[in-house]
Amino acid sequence: MKAARFAEAEKKAIDTANANDSTLPKSPYVGVQYAAIPEFQAIGVAVGQQMSAALSGKVTVDQALKTSQTAAEREMKKGGYYK
Numbered sequence: 001m002k003a004a005r006f007a008e009a010e011k012k013a014i015d016t017a018n019a020n021d022s023t024l025p026k027s028p029y030v031g032v033q034y035a036a037i038p039e040f041q042a043i044g045v046a047v048g049q050q051m052s053a054a055l056s057g058k059v060t061v062d063q064a065l066k067t068s069q070t071a072a073e074r075e076m077k078k079g080g081y082y083k
Contacts, residue, residue, distance in 0.1 A: 042075050
């Protein structure tokens, strides 16, 4: 908490997240996006870049998904989650 000024607000947001009412306006699904692993940010960045490339027409959706999956698996292996 001392290392980052935003830590208290971030912790409060995590602790009070309501998976049954997490969007505004209301949506038909439930859940919140939060993964308590250090690799989450790297995976999110890699996947976001691939989705951007697909939306701009630089790669196909299928290629973006395959590349995203490869990146996610690589990070999970590096983190020791997979053997």
